[in-house]
Amino acid sequence: MKTIQSALLSLLAVIGFANTAYAQEAMTLDQKVNEIFANVTGPFVGLIFAPFPGTDFPWIVLWLVTAATVFTLYFAFVQVRFFGHAIALVKGDYSDPQDAGEVSHFQALATALSGTVGLGNIAGVAVAVGIGGPGATFWMIVAGLMGMASKFTECTLGVKYRNEYEDGTVSGGPMYYLSKGFKELGLPGGKILAVVFSVFCILGALGGGNMFQANQAHAQIAGIVGDYPGWITGVIFAAVVFAVIVGGIKSIARVTEKVVPFMGILYVGAAIIILIVNYDKIGWAFGQVIEGAFTGLGVAGGFVGALIQGFKRAAFSNEAGVGSAAIAHSAVRTKEPITEGCVSLLEPFIDTVVVCTMTALVITISGQLITDPDTGQFILNEAGTAVKTIGDTSGVELTSAAFGSSISWFPYVLAVAVVLFAFSTMISWSYYGLKSWTYMFGEGKKKELVFKIIFCIFVIIGAAANLGPVIDFSDAAIFSMAVVNVFGLYFLMKLVKKELHSYSSRLSTGEIQKFKD
Amino acid sequence: MTAKLLVGLDGHASGDRALAHAQKLAQLIGDCELVVAYIVEWSPFSFHTQEENAERHKRREEEISTAMTRVVDPAVKKLNDAGLKAIGGVRHGDVAEALIAIGKKHNIDQIIVGRSSEGGFSRRIFGSAVSNLVMSASVPVTVVN
Numbered sequence: 001m002k003t004i005q006s007a008l009l010s011l012l013a014v015i016g017f018a019n020t021a022y023a024q025e026a027m028t029l030d031q032k033v034n035e036i037f038a039n040v041t042g043p044f045v046g047l048i049f050a051p052f053p054g055t056d057f058p059w060i061v062l063w064l065v066t067a068a069t070v071f072t073l074y075f076a077f078v079q080v081r082f083f084g085h086a087i088a089l090v091k092g093d094y095s096d097p098q099d100a101g102e103v104s105h106f107q108a109l110a111t112a113l114s115g116t117v118g119l120g121n122i123a124g125v126a127v128a129v130g131i132g133g134p135g136a137t138f139w140m141i142v143a144g145l146m147g148m149a150s151k152f153t154e155c156t157l158g159v160k161y162r163n164e165y166e167d168g169t170v171s172g173g174p175m176y177y178l179s180k181g182f183k184e185l186g187l188p189g190g191k192i193l194a195v196v197f198s199v200f201c202i203l204g205a206l207g208g209g210n211m212f213q214a215n216q217a218h219a220q221i222a223g224i225v226g227d228y229p230g231w232i233t234g235v236i237f238a239a240v241v242f243a244v245i246v247g248g249i250k251s252i253a254r255v256t257e258k259v260v261p262f263m264g265i266l267y268v269g270a271a272i273i274i275l276i277v278n279y280d281k282i283g284w285a286f287g288q289v290i291e292g293a294f295t296g297l298g299v300a301g302g303f304v305g306a307l308i309q310g311f312k313r314a315a316f317s318n319e320a321g322v323g324s325a326a327i328a329h330s331a332v333r334t335k336e337p338i339t340e341g342c343v344s345l346l347e348p349f350i351d352t353v354v355v356c357t358m359t360a361l362v363i364t365i366s367g368q369l370i371t372d373p374d375t376g377q378f379i380l381n382e383a384g385t386a387v388k389t390i391g392d393t394s395g396v397e398l399t400s401a402a403f404g405s406s407i408s409w410f411p412y413v414l415a416v417a418v419v420l421f422a423f424s425t426m427i428s429w430s431y432y433g434l435k436s437w438t439y440m441f442g443e444g445k446k447k448e449l450v451f452k453i454i455f456c457i458f459v460i461i462g463a464a465a466n467l468g469p470v471i472d473f474s475d476a477a478i479f480s481m482a483v484v485n486v487f488g489l490y491f492l493m494k495l496v497k498k499e500l501h502s503y504s505s506r507l508s509t510g511e512i513q514k515f516k517d
Numbered sequence: 518m519t520a521k522l523l524v525g526l527d528g529h530a531s532g533d534r535a536l537a538h539a540q541k542l543a544q545l546i547g548d549c550e551l552v553v554a555y556i557v558e559w560s561p562f563s564f565h566t567q568e569e570n571a572e573r574h575k576r577r578e579e580e581i582s583t584a585m586t587r588v589v590d591p592a593v594k595k596l597n598d599a600g601l602k603a604i605g606g607v608r609h610g611d612v613a614e615a616l617i618a619i620g621k622k623h624n625i626d627q628i629i630v631g632r633s634s635e636g637g638f639s640r641r642i643f644g645s646a647v648s649n650l651v652m653s654a655s656v657p658v659t660v661v662n
Contacts, residue, residue: 101608105561107561254566328570331570
């Protein structure tokens with residue numbers, strides 16, 4: 001109790017500091033936060049997104065594309081072969097009724113999805129389409145389909161090498177499979193990789209899992225109620241997050257967990273309605289997507305620009321290869337780790353191939369991206385960095401405007417959805433970050449509290465800073481996780497192959513049977 | 518031939534009345550075995566947070582042991598003390614489905630439950646656990662008021 005009190009005091013002190021600072025320099029607090037933040041994170045961002053010498057192509061994008069391709073080929077298109085089986089697993093066809101009451105495959109998938117489906121699908125896609133044009137969608141879908149194999153690999157390992165404690169709780173994720181898996185193979189350096197991953201995971205939790213969410217939630221609220229300082233949204237969000245993760249007020253988290261899936265369905269439903277109403281433009285939109293994918297249709301960076309944006313935003317949205325999903329999926333109770341790998345491959349499909357594509361099509365059809373009527377090519381903004389849009393919107397505001405052009409009241413629903421998605425993603429990532437933190441520093445209430453307070457402070461910084469530096473840092477932090485995770489997966493994938501071989505042969509001989517027809 | 522009765526308990530007074538009725542029936546039948554079951558209402562399609570998932574196994578064990586010590590064990594003891602053969606268990610799942618599954622597993626002749634106390638909105642939409650049981654069970658069901 002005392003610890004909670006002192007934590008509350010620390011948070012109030014931060015809020016108080018922000019208040020005083022605001023009173024003194026009312027106009028510049030957000031700008032100052034932004035400037036300091038951009039300067040501090042600049043070198044890290046520069047390193048992660050460094051282009052190949054003599055090109056504009058960031059090495060990290062090729063790293064992710066290569067990984068997804070390698071896993072797809074190594075597991076002989078597991079995402080196609082086991083797609084139907086994955087659905088049967090989620091339906092519970094293979095669940096032993098004796099195990100009722102344990103975490104089901106559906107629950108593990110739903111929880112992992114609530115961490116991934118969110119702003120990446122709404123704001124991230126708008127960024128991709130805004131910069132890379134509709135062609136970015138094509139590459140996003142390709143990345144989503146290939147990423148299913150990466151997700152399969154990491155989630156199988158997540159369950160196989162998780163820690164089960166005496167009290168019955170579980171902890172899993174890349175830090176556990178990197179250290180245990182490397183040891184099993186007699187390879188050195190597993191522990192080091194695990195620690196490096198943990199450091200990056202904490203940065204990812206603070207960046208993409210926190211600041212980006214707070215930032216876009218603020219943009220969305222400000223877009224409706226009028227502009228006001230970002231730190232105010234930050235403080236309110238931080239207080240609610242604090243109440244959940246430190247105060248243990250589970251009811252808030254529980255309500256969110258129930259409302260978020262509903263919001264997801266509502267979002268996809270609205271997108272489908274818009275597409276149905278504009279059915280005559282769907283063919284044209286797909287044409288734009290395909291044509292833009294290979295020509296760029298005049299966007300900045302041409303087709304390479306579309307490809308980079310597509311892959312970047314897909315990875316940011318579905319987190320395949322990043323390693324976060326392995327933490328989420330490891331809680332499931334199963335004797336067969338492969339089953340959870342199969343279930344997890346549905347995640348990039350739902351997240352990227354379905355939801356992201358919906359957003360991209362709605363934006364394309366809405367006509368928010370301005371084209372030259374004579375040439376059909378996109379007109380770039382003054383800086384030449386992105387496609388010119390009606391009202392110069394970008395990110396979540398672009399998606400909002402696109403939906404609003406067909407359903408006038410939808411931006412209000414979207415605002416609520418964005419806030420809830422942002423919140424649920426934050427709660428999920430606070431857990432991923434916390435697991436990495438406790439991996440490095442050990443379990444313990446005080447140690448956990450330190451991380452949780454840092455997490456809340458970053459909510460405020462995220463809401464106050466500009467989108468540019470926040471999105472750069474968020475991307476860099478999340479992709480840096482993928483650097484370590486994918487590197488480890490190359491060594492560990494043979495363990496997954498052994499599991500997969502054993503499982504599929506038992507499945508074909510009928511040793512593994514359905515409990516339900 | 519031994520008759521087999523299944524008693525569904527809910528930890529409330531209605532369950533106690535069902536148990537008393539089952540005991541009376543078993544004594545009248547004579548050659549009779551009883552199975553006492555407590556079902557923890559649970560769906561594999563509900564939504565949980567990360568933390569709830571990580572702790573789920575532990576919670577499940579706790580739920581089972583609490584239900585065993587508070588509800589099932591005392592009921593079995595009561596029946597045994599009355600000179601009847603009885604076993605007990607706790608399962609998670611949909612109440613009606615789980616009771617039917619237990620019934621099939623033990624070749625039960627009759628299921629005895631108390632009238633459920635649940636009401637309001639969910640009952641109007643989905644029907645109560647007892648009415649679902651009555652509608653889908655393949656053996657006679659006695660509902661004790």
